[in-house]
Amino acid sequence: MKPARLSFWWLGAGVAAVLAALVLGVALGPVSLPLKDVALELLGLDNNLNPREAAIVTQIRLPRVLLGLLAGSMLALAGGCFQGVFRNPLADPYLLGTAAGAGVGATTAIAMRADDSLVPIAAFAGALIAVISTYLLGATRNLILAGVAISSFLTAIQTYVLQRNVDTIREVYSWLLGRLATHGYAEVKTLLPYAAVTMIVVLALRRELDVLSVGDAEAATLGLHPQRSRLILLGAASLGTAAAVAVSGLIGFVGIIIPHLVRLVVGRSYRQILPLSLLFGGAFLALADLAARTVIAPGELPIGVVTAFFGAPFFILVMRTTKAVSL
Protein backbone atom coordinates (compact mmCIF):
# COMPACT_ATOMS: atom_id res chain seq x y z
CA MET A 1 0.00 0.00 0.00
CA LYS A 2 1.20 3.51 -0.74
CA PRO A 3 1.27 6.38 1.78
CA ALA A 4 -1.05 9.33 1.07
CA ARG A 5 0.91 11.50 -1.28
CA LEU A 6 0.44 13.99 -4.03
CA SER A 7 -0.25 11.96 -7.14
CA PHE A 8 1.48 12.73 -10.36
CA TRP A 9 -1.86 13.42 -12.04
CA TRP A 10 -3.02 15.99 -9.54
CA LEU A 11 0.33 17.72 -9.66
CA GLY A 12 0.02 17.78 -13.43
CA ALA A 13 -3.51 19.17 -13.18
CA GLY A 14 -2.28 21.94 -10.88
CA VAL A 15 0.54 22.90 -13.20
CA ALA A 16 -1.85 22.83 -16.16
CA ALA A 17 -4.24 25.14 -14.30
CA VAL A 18 -1.43 27.60 -13.66
CA LEU A 19 -0.32 27.52 -17.30
CA ALA A 20 -3.89 27.91 -18.54
CA ALA A 21 -4.48 30.88 -16.22
CA LEU A 22 -1.20 32.37 -17.39
CA VAL A 23 -2.01 32.17 -21.10
CA LEU A 24 -5.66 33.22 -20.71
CA GLY A 25 -4.75 36.08 -18.37
CA VAL A 26 -2.21 37.42 -20.79
CA ALA A 27 -4.27 36.87 -23.94
CA LEU A 28 -7.61 38.31 -22.82
CA GLY A 29 -8.37 41.93 -22.04
CA PRO A 30 -9.44 45.13 -23.79
CA VAL A 31 -7.30 43.97 -26.72
CA SER A 32 -7.73 40.24 -27.18
CA LEU A 33 -4.76 38.40 -28.59
CA PRO A 34 -4.63 34.94 -30.17
CA LEU A 35 -3.85 32.29 -27.54
CA LYS A 36 -1.34 30.49 -29.72
CA ASP A 37 0.73 33.60 -30.42
CA VAL A 38 0.61 34.57 -26.76
CA ALA A 39 1.86 31.14 -25.74
CA LEU A 40 4.67 31.36 -28.30
CA GLU A 41 5.59 34.87 -27.15
CA LEU A 42 5.74 33.69 -23.52
CA LEU A 43 8.05 30.88 -24.59
CA GLY A 44 10.21 33.40 -26.46
CA LEU A 45 9.46 31.81 -29.82
CA ASP A 46 8.57 33.39 -33.17
CA ASN A 47 4.95 34.50 -33.50
CA ASN A 48 2.58 36.82 -35.34
CA LEU A 49 2.23 39.53 -32.65
CA ASN A 50 3.26 43.01 -33.69
CA PRO A 51 5.70 44.90 -31.40
CA ARG A 52 2.88 46.82 -29.71
CA GLU A 53 1.04 43.59 -28.91
CA ALA A 54 4.23 41.95 -27.75
CA ALA A 55 4.77 44.86 -25.39
CA ILE A 56 1.24 44.47 -24.01
CA VAL A 57 2.07 40.83 -23.31
CA THR A 58 5.46 41.24 -21.68
CA GLN A 59 5.26 44.70 -20.12
CA ILE A 60 1.65 45.08 -19.06
CA ARG A 61 -0.21 41.82 -18.76
CA LEU A 62 2.46 39.30 -17.85
CA PRO A 63 3.61 41.11 -14.68
CA ARG A 64 0.01 41.46 -13.56
CA VAL A 65 -0.80 37.80 -14.16
CA LEU A 66 2.39 36.76 -12.40
CA LEU A 67 1.44 38.95 -9.46
CA GLY A 68 -1.98 37.29 -9.35
CA LEU A 69 -0.41 33.84 -9.43
CA LEU A 70 2.01 34.68 -6.65
CA ALA A 71 -0.49 36.47 -4.40
CA GLY A 72 -3.11 33.76 -4.88
CA SER A 73 -0.65 30.98 -4.18
CA MET A 74 0.53 32.73 -1.01
CA LEU A 75 -2.99 33.30 0.32
CA ALA A 76 -4.09 29.72 -0.40
CA LEU A 77 -0.87 28.21 0.95
CA ALA A 78 -1.05 30.34 4.10
CA GLY A 79 -4.71 29.37 4.53
CA GLY A 80 -3.94 25.66 4.22
CA CYS A 81 -1.04 26.06 6.61
CA PHE A 82 -3.12 27.90 9.24
CA GLN A 83 -5.80 25.21 8.96
CA GLY A 84 -3.22 22.56 9.76
CA VAL A 85 -1.51 24.49 12.52
CA PHE A 86 -4.80 25.18 14.29
CA ARG A 87 -6.50 21.95 13.28
CA ASN A 88 -9.46 23.98 12.10
CA PRO A 89 -10.60 23.68 8.48
CA LEU A 90 -12.07 27.17 8.54
CA ALA A 91 -8.92 28.92 9.77
CA ASP A 92 -7.42 31.41 7.37
CA PRO A 93 -5.15 34.44 7.34
CA TYR A 94 -8.08 36.61 8.37
CA LEU A 95 -9.01 34.58 11.40
CA LEU A 96 -5.81 35.12 13.30
CA GLY A 97 -5.49 38.83 12.75
CA THR A 98 -2.60 38.24 10.36
CA ALA A 99 -4.28 39.99 7.46
CA ALA A 100 -5.62 42.79 9.67
CA GLY A 101 -2.12 43.31 11.08
CA ALA A 102 -0.66 43.40 7.60
CA GLY A 103 -3.45 45.83 6.68
CA VAL A 104 -2.60 48.22 9.50
CA GLY A 105 1.07 48.09 8.62
CA ALA A 106 0.45 48.71 4.94
CA THR A 107 -2.18 51.43 5.57
CA THR A 108 0.17 53.28 7.87
CA ALA A 109 2.94 53.08 5.31
CA ILE A 110 0.67 54.32 2.52
CA ALA A 111 -0.79 57.10 4.70
CA MET A 112 2.68 58.27 5.62
CA ARG A 113 3.47 58.25 1.92
CA ALA A 114 6.33 55.86 2.48
CA ASP A 115 8.24 54.42 -0.43
CA ASP A 116 6.39 51.52 -2.13
CA SER A 117 9.12 49.05 -1.27
CA LEU A 118 8.51 49.74 2.42
CA VAL A 119 4.86 48.67 2.24
CA PRO A 120 5.51 44.90 2.42
CA ILE A 121 7.97 45.36 5.24
CA ALA A 122 5.46 47.43 7.20
CA ALA A 123 2.81 44.82 6.41
CA PHE A 124 5.00 41.97 7.61
CA ALA A 125 5.79 43.86 10.80
CA GLY A 126 2.05 44.37 11.34
CA ALA A 127 1.27 40.72 10.56
CA LEU A 128 3.95 39.48 12.94
CA ILE A 129 2.85 41.77 15.74
CA ALA A 130 -0.72 40.57 15.20
CA VAL A 131 0.14 36.88 15.12
CA ILE A 132 2.44 37.12 18.13
CA SER A 133 -0.21 39.04 20.09
CA THR A 134 -2.81 36.46 19.12
CA TYR A 135 -0.47 33.69 20.11
CA LEU A 136 0.47 35.23 23.46
CA LEU A 137 -3.14 36.01 24.29
CA GLY A 138 -4.63 32.77 23.10
CA ALA A 139 -1.94 30.08 23.36
CA THR A 140 -3.22 28.73 26.66
CA ARG A 141 -6.86 29.63 26.11
CA ASN A 142 -8.63 30.12 22.83
CA LEU A 143 -6.42 31.12 19.96
CA ILE A 144 -9.24 31.74 17.53
CA LEU A 145 -11.12 34.09 19.85
CA ALA A 146 -7.88 35.91 20.57
CA GLY A 147 -7.43 36.30 16.82
CA VAL A 148 -10.89 37.77 16.44
CA ALA A 149 -10.24 40.25 19.26
CA ILE A 150 -6.87 41.25 17.82
CA SER A 151 -8.44 41.65 14.38
CA SER A 152 -11.12 44.01 15.68
CA PHE A 153 -8.58 46.04 17.59
CA LEU A 154 -6.30 46.35 14.56
CA THR A 155 -9.18 47.25 12.29
CA ALA A 156 -10.06 50.04 14.72
CA ILE A 157 -6.50 51.35 14.53
CA GLN A 158 -6.59 51.11 10.77
CA THR A 159 -9.81 53.12 10.58
CA TYR A 160 -8.28 55.74 12.85
CA VAL A 161 -5.17 56.01 10.69
CA LEU A 162 -7.39 56.26 7.65
CA GLN A 163 -9.55 59.06 9.08
CA ARG A 164 -6.50 61.02 10.17
CA ASN A 165 -5.15 60.93 6.63
CA VAL A 166 -8.13 61.77 4.50
CA ASP A 167 -5.94 62.83 1.61
CA THR A 168 -4.76 59.26 1.06
CA ILE A 169 -8.13 57.67 1.77
CA ARG A 170 -8.86 56.98 -1.91
CA GLU A 171 -5.62 55.19 -2.42
CA VAL A 172 -5.95 53.16 0.74
CA TYR A 173 -9.58 52.39 -0.03
CA SER A 174 -8.79 50.99 -3.47
CA TRP A 175 -6.01 48.97 -1.93
CA LEU A 176 -8.27 47.70 0.86
CA LEU A 177 -10.64 46.14 -1.62
CA GLY A 178 -7.78 44.36 -3.26
CA ARG A 179 -6.02 45.40 -6.40
CA LEU A 180 -3.49 43.85 -8.68
CA ALA A 181 -2.16 47.06 -10.18
CA THR A 182 1.33 46.71 -11.46
CA HIS A 183 4.05 49.06 -12.58
CA GLY A 184 6.18 46.76 -14.69
CA TYR A 185 7.73 44.00 -12.62
CA ALA A 186 8.28 46.07 -9.46
CA GLU A 187 5.51 44.38 -7.42
CA VAL A 188 6.43 40.91 -8.64
CA LYS A 189 10.03 41.50 -7.61
CA THR A 190 8.88 42.78 -4.22
CA LEU A 191 6.72 39.74 -3.55
CA LEU A 192 8.98 37.04 -4.97
CA PRO A 193 11.60 36.70 -2.23
CA TYR A 194 8.96 36.54 0.54
CA ALA A 195 6.94 34.06 -1.49
CA ALA A 196 10.00 31.88 -2.01
CA VAL A 197 10.81 31.73 1.70
CA THR A 198 7.20 30.93 2.62
CA MET A 199 6.94 28.26 -0.03
CA ILE A 200 10.16 26.52 0.94
CA VAL A 201 9.45 26.50 4.68
CA VAL A 202 5.80 25.47 4.48
CA LEU A 203 6.32 22.76 1.87
CA ALA A 204 9.34 21.40 3.73
CA LEU A 205 7.20 20.93 6.85
CA ARG A 206 4.11 19.54 5.14
CA ARG A 207 4.48 16.07 6.63
CA GLU A 208 4.78 17.56 10.12
CA LEU A 209 1.36 19.11 9.62
CA ASP A 210 -0.05 15.61 9.10
CA VAL A 211 1.59 14.46 12.31
CA LEU A 212 0.28 17.53 14.17
CA SER A 213 -3.23 16.43 13.25
CA VAL A 214 -3.11 13.98 16.17
CA GLY A 215 -2.60 16.87 18.60
CA ASP A 216 0.43 18.26 20.37
CA ALA A 217 0.76 15.65 23.10
CA GLU A 218 0.70 12.69 20.74
CA ALA A 219 2.88 14.47 18.17
CA ALA A 220 5.46 14.95 20.93
CA THR A 221 5.46 11.22 21.68
CA LEU A 222 6.15 10.65 17.98
CA GLY A 223 9.33 12.70 18.21
CA LEU A 224 8.17 16.15 17.12
CA HIS A 225 8.56 19.51 18.84
CA PRO A 226 4.98 20.60 18.22
CA GLN A 227 5.28 24.13 19.59
CA ARG A 228 8.42 24.78 17.60
CA SER A 229 6.95 23.41 14.36
CA ARG A 230 3.81 25.45 14.91
CA LEU A 231 5.73 28.68 15.45
CA ILE A 232 7.90 28.16 12.38
CA LEU A 233 4.85 27.41 10.24
CA LEU A 234 2.95 30.38 11.68
CA GLY A 235 5.86 32.69 10.96
CA ALA A 236 6.22 31.45 7.39
CA ALA A 237 2.49 31.63 6.66
CA SER A 238 2.33 35.15 8.17
CA LEU A 239 5.21 36.24 5.99
CA GLY A 240 3.43 34.96 2.88
CA THR A 241 0.19 36.61 3.92
CA ALA A 242 1.86 39.93 4.67
CA ALA A 243 3.71 40.01 1.38
CA ALA A 244 0.54 39.19 -0.55
CA VAL A 245 -1.51 41.77 1.36
CA ALA A 246 1.16 44.43 0.85
CA VAL A 247 1.17 44.17 -2.93
CA SER A 248 -2.43 43.24 -3.56
CA GLY A 249 -4.54 44.49 -0.66
CA LEU A 250 -7.09 42.52 1.27
CA ILE A 251 -8.35 39.68 -0.91
CA GLY A 252 -10.61 37.33 0.97
CA PHE A 253 -11.81 33.76 0.50
CA VAL A 254 -8.82 32.41 -1.44
CA GLY A 255 -7.26 31.09 1.77
CA ILE A 256 -10.39 29.16 2.70
CA ILE A 257 -11.90 28.06 -0.58
CA ILE A 258 -8.88 26.62 -2.31
CA PRO A 259 -7.54 24.41 0.49
CA HIS A 260 -11.10 23.38 1.29
CA LEU A 261 -11.74 22.30 -2.28
CA VAL A 262 -8.49 20.36 -2.43
CA ARG A 263 -9.40 18.66 0.85
CA LEU A 264 -12.81 17.64 -0.47
CA VAL A 265 -11.76 16.55 -3.93
CA VAL A 266 -8.23 15.20 -3.57
CA GLY A 267 -7.52 14.22 0.01
CA ARG A 268 -6.96 15.27 3.59
CA SER A 269 -3.18 14.93 3.77
CA TYR A 270 -1.29 18.21 3.92
CA ARG A 271 1.10 16.68 1.45
CA GLN A 272 -1.75 16.97 -1.01
CA ILE A 273 -3.42 20.11 0.33
CA LEU A 274 -0.39 22.40 0.48
CA PRO A 275 1.23 21.95 -2.94
CA LEU A 276 -2.13 21.88 -4.69
CA SER A 277 -3.38 24.97 -2.81
CA LEU A 278 -0.27 26.73 -4.00
CA LEU A 279 -0.97 25.86 -7.63
CA PHE A 280 -4.75 26.17 -7.74
CA GLY A 281 -4.73 29.26 -5.49
CA GLY A 282 -2.45 31.03 -7.93
CA ALA A 283 -4.52 30.00 -10.94
CA PHE A 284 -7.76 31.01 -9.18
CA LEU A 285 -6.57 34.51 -8.35
CA ALA A 286 -5.09 35.10 -11.80
CA LEU A 287 -8.44 34.13 -13.35
CA ALA A 288 -10.38 36.23 -10.80
CA ASP A 289 -8.24 39.17 -11.84
CA LEU A 290 -9.03 38.45 -15.46
CA ALA A 291 -12.73 38.70 -14.56
CA ALA A 292 -12.08 41.86 -12.52
CA ARG A 293 -10.60 43.72 -15.45
CA THR A 294 -12.88 42.43 -18.22
CA VAL A 295 -16.40 42.32 -16.75
CA ILE A 296 -17.01 46.08 -16.72
CA ALA A 297 -14.23 47.00 -19.18
CA PRO A 298 -12.88 49.57 -19.68
CA GLY A 299 -13.59 49.99 -15.97
CA GLU A 300 -12.17 47.62 -13.43
CA LEU A 301 -13.65 45.86 -10.40
CA PRO A 302 -11.60 45.45 -7.23
CA ILE A 303 -10.41 41.85 -7.28
CA GLY A 304 -11.51 41.34 -3.67
CA VAL A 305 -15.05 41.98 -4.87
CA VAL A 306 -14.71 39.25 -7.50
CA THR A 307 -13.31 36.66 -5.09
CA ALA A 308 -16.05 37.46 -2.60
CA PHE A 309 -18.74 37.39 -5.29
CA PHE A 310 -17.76 33.92 -6.44
CA GLY A 311 -16.25 32.78 -3.17
CA ALA A 312 -18.99 33.47 -0.67
CA PRO A 313 -21.86 31.63 -2.44
CA PHE A 314 -19.52 28.81 -3.30
CA PHE A 315 -18.39 28.62 0.27
CA ILE A 316 -21.99 28.42 1.51
CA LEU A 317 -22.71 25.74 -1.07
CA VAL A 318 -19.76 23.70 0.09
CA MET A 319 -20.83 24.07 3.69
CA ARG A 320 -24.38 22.99 2.94
CA THR A 321 -23.65 20.07 0.65
CA THR A 322 -20.92 18.41 2.68
CA LYS A 323 -21.00 17.34 6.24
CA ALA A 324 -18.83 19.32 8.58
CA VAL A 325 -15.18 18.56 8.14
CA SER A 326 -14.04 17.20 11.43
CA LEU A 327 -10.45 17.41 12.46
Add this chain to the structure above:
Amino acid sequence: MLTVKGVEVSLDGAPILRGIDLTVAAGEWVTVIGPNGAGKSTLLKAIGGTLPYTGAVLINGIRSEDLPRRKRAQLVATVAQQPVVPGGMRVFDYVLLGRTPYIPLLGRESAEDAATAERVLSQLALSRFASRALETLSGGERQRVFLARALAQQAPLLLLDEPTSALDIGHQQEVLELVDELRQTHALTVLATMHDLSIAGEYANRLVLLADGATVISGKPEIVLTEELLHRHYRAHVRVIRGDFGPVIVPIRKP
Protein backbone atom coordinates in the same frame (compact mmCIF):
# COMPACT_ATOMS: atom_id res chain seq x y z
CA MET B 1 14.39 -0.67 30.99
CA LEU B 2 12.63 2.06 32.95
CA THR B 3 13.54 3.64 36.26
CA VAL B 4 11.48 6.37 37.87
CA LYS B 5 12.97 8.19 40.85
CA GLY B 6 11.15 10.67 43.05
CA VAL B 7 8.91 11.95 40.28
CA GLU B 8 6.69 14.82 41.36
CA VAL B 9 4.11 16.63 39.27
CA SER B 10 2.04 19.67 40.21
CA LEU B 11 -0.77 21.10 38.13
CA ASP B 12 -1.75 24.70 38.92
CA GLY B 13 0.05 24.40 42.24
CA ALA B 14 -1.80 21.28 43.34
CA PRO B 15 0.47 18.26 43.83
CA ILE B 16 -0.68 15.36 41.65
CA LEU B 17 2.27 13.03 42.15
CA ARG B 18 4.32 13.16 45.33
CA GLY B 19 7.56 11.35 44.73
CA ILE B 20 6.98 8.16 42.76
CA ASP B 21 9.67 5.49 42.54
CA LEU B 22 9.21 2.69 40.08
CA THR B 23 11.32 0.29 38.08
CA VAL B 24 10.17 -1.83 35.19
CA ALA B 25 12.51 -4.54 33.98
CA ALA B 26 12.89 -5.36 30.30
CA GLY B 27 10.14 -7.71 29.18
CA GLU B 28 8.02 -7.08 32.25
CA TRP B 29 4.36 -6.01 32.28
CA VAL B 30 3.56 -3.60 35.09
CA THR B 31 0.10 -2.14 35.55
CA VAL B 32 -0.63 0.92 37.64
CA ILE B 33 -3.97 0.83 39.44
CA GLY B 34 -5.65 3.23 41.81
CA PRO B 35 -8.85 5.16 42.36
CA ASN B 36 -9.91 8.06 40.13
CA GLY B 37 -7.61 11.01 40.56
CA ALA B 38 -4.80 8.93 42.07
CA GLY B 39 -2.43 10.18 39.36
CA LYS B 40 -2.17 7.10 37.12
CA SER B 41 -2.47 8.93 33.82
CA THR B 42 -0.31 11.76 35.07
CA LEU B 43 2.44 9.28 35.87
CA LEU B 44 2.26 7.81 32.38
CA LYS B 45 2.34 11.25 30.79
CA ALA B 46 5.36 12.26 32.85
CA ILE B 47 7.15 9.08 31.81
CA GLY B 48 6.10 9.62 28.19
CA GLY B 49 7.56 13.11 28.32
CA THR B 50 4.37 15.08 27.68
CA LEU B 51 4.13 16.63 31.16
CA PRO B 52 6.76 18.58 33.06
CA TYR B 53 7.92 16.89 36.27
CA THR B 54 10.69 17.00 38.82
CA GLY B 55 12.70 13.94 39.71
CA ALA B 56 14.18 11.51 37.23
CA VAL B 57 12.88 9.23 34.53
CA LEU B 58 15.60 6.96 33.19
CA ILE B 59 15.14 4.99 30.01
CA ASN B 60 17.83 2.38 29.60
CA GLY B 61 19.77 4.35 32.18
CA ILE B 62 19.60 7.66 30.31
CA ARG B 63 17.61 10.60 31.67
CA SER B 64 14.55 10.94 29.50
CA GLU B 65 14.96 14.71 29.01
CA ASP B 66 18.53 14.20 27.81
CA LEU B 67 17.31 12.01 24.96
CA PRO B 68 16.56 13.82 21.71
CA ARG B 69 12.82 13.70 20.99
CA ARG B 70 13.21 11.39 18.02
CA LYS B 71 15.51 9.04 19.90
CA ARG B 72 13.06 8.91 22.79
CA ALA B 73 10.21 8.17 20.40
CA GLN B 74 12.24 5.24 19.09
CA LEU B 75 12.42 3.87 22.64
CA VAL B 76 9.01 4.74 24.10
CA ALA B 77 5.65 4.40 22.34
CA THR B 78 2.48 5.70 23.96
CA VAL B 79 -1.18 4.92 23.44
CA ALA B 80 -3.05 7.84 24.98
CA GLN B 81 -6.25 7.32 26.92
CA GLN B 82 -8.35 9.04 24.25
CA PRO B 83 -6.21 9.42 21.15
CA VAL B 84 -7.18 12.14 18.71
CA VAL B 85 -8.86 10.74 15.59
CA PRO B 86 -7.81 12.95 12.67
CA GLY B 87 -10.73 13.43 10.30
CA GLY B 88 -10.52 11.63 6.98
CA MET B 89 -7.20 9.95 7.62
CA ARG B 90 -6.89 6.41 6.31
CA VAL B 91 -5.99 3.68 8.81
CA PHE B 92 -2.82 2.94 6.87
CA ASP B 93 -1.64 6.56 6.96
CA TYR B 94 -2.47 6.77 10.65
CA VAL B 95 -0.36 3.72 11.41
CA LEU B 96 2.42 5.17 9.25
CA LEU B 97 2.54 8.17 11.62
CA GLY B 98 4.18 5.73 14.01
CA ARG B 99 7.20 5.74 11.70
CA THR B 100 7.74 9.48 12.28
CA PRO B 101 10.76 9.05 14.58
CA TYR B 102 12.58 7.25 11.78
CA ILE B 103 11.84 9.71 9.00
CA PRO B 104 14.43 12.47 8.54
CA LEU B 105 13.20 16.06 8.83
CA LEU B 106 12.73 16.67 5.14
CA GLY B 107 12.31 13.04 4.15
CA ARG B 108 9.36 10.87 3.36
CA GLU B 109 8.38 7.34 4.33
CA SER B 110 10.62 4.68 2.83
CA ALA B 111 9.33 1.45 1.33
CA GLU B 112 10.52 -0.17 4.54
CA ASP B 113 8.33 2.14 6.62
CA ALA B 114 5.32 1.23 4.51
CA ALA B 115 6.20 -2.46 4.83
CA THR B 116 6.44 -2.13 8.62
CA ALA B 117 3.01 -0.51 8.77
CA GLU B 118 1.55 -3.25 6.58
CA ARG B 119 3.11 -5.95 8.71
CA VAL B 120 1.73 -4.45 11.92
CA LEU B 121 -1.70 -4.12 10.34
CA SER B 122 -1.72 -7.75 9.34
CA GLN B 123 -0.48 -8.86 12.79
CA LEU B 124 -3.41 -7.05 14.35
CA ALA B 125 -5.86 -8.42 11.77
CA LEU B 126 -6.48 -4.92 10.47
CA SER B 127 -5.35 -5.30 6.87
CA ARG B 128 -8.87 -5.16 5.50
CA PHE B 129 -9.40 -1.75 7.14
CA ALA B 130 -6.19 -0.24 5.76
CA SER B 131 -7.80 2.11 3.27
CA ARG B 132 -10.85 2.97 5.40
CA ALA B 133 -11.04 6.30 7.21
CA LEU B 134 -10.14 5.82 10.87
CA GLU B 135 -13.28 7.54 12.15
CA THR B 136 -15.52 4.97 10.40
CA LEU B 137 -14.19 2.11 12.54
CA SER B 138 -15.87 0.75 15.66
CA GLY B 139 -14.41 1.34 19.13
CA GLY B 140 -12.69 -2.04 19.30
CA GLU B 141 -11.21 -1.71 15.83
CA ARG B 142 -9.98 1.79 16.57
CA GLN B 143 -8.30 0.65 19.75
CA ARG B 144 -6.41 -1.94 17.73
CA VAL B 145 -5.40 0.77 15.24
CA PHE B 146 -4.11 3.00 18.07
CA LEU B 147 -2.08 0.04 19.23
CA ALA B 148 -0.89 -0.57 15.68
CA ARG B 149 0.49 2.97 15.43
CA ALA B 150 2.40 2.48 18.68
CA LEU B 151 3.75 -0.88 17.48
CA ALA B 152 4.85 0.65 14.18
CA GLN B 153 7.12 2.84 16.31
CA GLN B 154 9.04 -0.36 17.12
CA ALA B 155 9.89 0.99 20.54
CA PRO B 156 10.82 -1.54 23.23
CA LEU B 157 8.77 0.27 25.91
CA LEU B 158 5.03 0.53 25.44
CA LEU B 159 2.95 2.89 27.61
CA LEU B 160 -0.75 2.11 27.58
CA ASP B 161 -3.10 4.53 29.32
CA GLU B 162 -6.38 2.69 29.96
CA PRO B 163 -6.10 0.68 26.74
CA THR B 164 -9.41 -1.08 27.33
CA SER B 165 -11.65 1.51 28.98
CA ALA B 166 -13.67 2.04 25.80
CA LEU B 167 -14.16 -1.65 25.07
CA ASP B 168 -16.67 -4.32 26.00
CA ILE B 169 -15.44 -7.28 27.98
CA GLY B 170 -14.72 -9.48 24.96
CA HIS B 171 -12.75 -6.81 23.16
CA GLN B 172 -10.89 -6.02 26.38
CA GLN B 173 -9.65 -9.58 26.52
CA GLU B 174 -8.87 -9.62 22.82
CA VAL B 175 -6.73 -6.46 22.98
CA LEU B 176 -4.91 -7.51 26.13
CA GLU B 177 -4.19 -11.01 24.83
CA LEU B 178 -2.78 -9.35 21.75
CA VAL B 179 -0.54 -7.04 23.78
CA ASP B 180 0.67 -9.97 25.85
CA GLU B 181 1.42 -12.03 22.76
CA LEU B 182 3.28 -9.12 21.17
CA ARG B 183 5.15 -8.54 24.40
CA GLN B 184 6.45 -12.08 24.23
CA THR B 185 7.17 -12.22 20.50
CA HIS B 186 8.68 -8.72 20.27
CA ALA B 187 10.33 -8.62 23.71
CA LEU B 188 8.30 -5.57 24.64
CA THR B 189 8.12 -3.97 28.05
CA VAL B 190 4.64 -2.80 29.00
CA LEU B 191 3.61 -0.16 31.51
CA ALA B 192 -0.16 0.28 31.62
CA THR B 193 -2.86 1.89 33.70
CA MET B 194 -6.15 0.09 34.18
CA HIS B 195 -9.43 0.37 35.97
CA ASP B 196 -10.66 -3.20 35.93
CA LEU B 197 -8.77 -4.83 38.77
CA SER B 198 -9.36 -8.49 37.92
CA ILE B 199 -8.21 -7.98 34.38
CA ALA B 200 -5.28 -5.84 35.54
CA GLY B 201 -4.13 -8.65 37.80
CA GLU B 202 -4.56 -11.35 35.16
CA TYR B 203 -2.20 -9.80 32.65
CA ALA B 204 0.40 -7.91 34.68
CA ASN B 205 3.49 -9.45 36.26
CA ARG B 206 3.32 -6.75 38.87
CA LEU B 207 0.78 -4.19 40.04
CA VAL B 208 1.48 -0.77 41.51
CA LEU B 209 -1.30 0.68 43.65
CA LEU B 210 -1.34 4.46 43.55
CA ALA B 211 -3.43 6.57 45.90
CA ASP B 212 -3.43 10.32 46.27
CA GLY B 213 -0.27 10.71 44.20
CA ALA B 214 1.85 8.23 46.12
CA THR B 215 2.68 4.54 45.81
CA VAL B 216 0.86 2.44 48.38
CA ILE B 217 2.23 -0.94 47.45
CA SER B 218 3.87 -2.64 44.52
CA GLY B 219 4.15 -6.33 43.90
CA LYS B 220 2.49 -9.45 42.59
CA PRO B 221 -1.26 -9.15 42.04
CA GLU B 222 -1.96 -11.46 45.02
CA ILE B 223 -0.24 -9.02 47.36
CA VAL B 224 -1.81 -5.86 45.98
CA LEU B 225 -5.35 -7.01 45.35
CA THR B 226 -6.52 -7.65 48.89
CA GLU B 227 -9.92 -6.87 50.37
CA GLU B 228 -8.34 -4.73 53.03
CA LEU B 229 -6.23 -2.57 50.66
CA LEU B 230 -9.06 -2.12 48.18
CA HIS B 231 -11.40 -1.10 50.97
CA ARG B 232 -8.95 1.40 52.36
CA HIS B 233 -7.95 3.07 49.07
CA TYR B 234 -10.96 2.60 46.82
CA ARG B 235 -13.49 2.65 49.70
CA ALA B 236 -14.92 -0.37 47.96
CA HIS B 237 -16.59 -3.45 49.41
CA VAL B 238 -15.24 -6.37 47.47
CA ARG B 239 -14.59 -10.04 47.80
CA VAL B 240 -11.32 -11.35 46.42
CA ILE B 241 -11.57 -14.86 45.00
CA ARG B 242 -8.61 -16.89 43.90
CA GLY B 243 -8.83 -17.34 40.13
CA ASP B 244 -6.81 -19.41 37.66
CA PHE B 245 -4.75 -16.41 36.48
CA GLY B 246 -4.85 -14.24 39.58
CA PRO B 247 -7.27 -12.79 42.10
CA VAL B 248 -10.81 -12.12 40.89
CA ILE B 249 -12.41 -9.04 42.41
CA VAL B 250 -16.16 -9.17 42.96
CA PRO B 251 -17.93 -6.02 44.18
CA ILE B 252 -20.27 -6.72 47.07
CA ARG B 253 -23.13 -4.48 48.10
CA LYS B 254 -22.61 -2.79 51.45
CA PRO B 255 -24.01 -4.93 54.27
